[in-house]
Amino acid sequence: MRIFVLDGKDMTSKAEAYRVIGATMEFPDWFGANLDALADCLGELPKETTIVFVNTAILEENIGGYAGKILETFRDLSEECGFGLIEKR
Secondary structure: OEEEEEEHHHOOOHHHHHHHHHHHOOOOOOOOOOHHHHHHHHOOOOOOEEEEEEOHHHHHHHHOOHHHHHHHHHHHHHHHHOOEEEEEO
């Protein structure tokens, strides 16, 4: 089982959010800074993966409404693909 911890306080801009997500989750070099690329990479995760996303409220403060789109992508792909997702505000 792999566990990845993503911290919203480290994501001070939209570009930085994608950089932190890609680096922390060890996404491939082709990972782009957009929701489609995020969904593609999340869709490849094994079911034995758990993602713990902390400080989501700070992420929302940092990048506004776009944080909701990122978090919704994680939620949707978690349901669709079966990996674990834990969110902590």
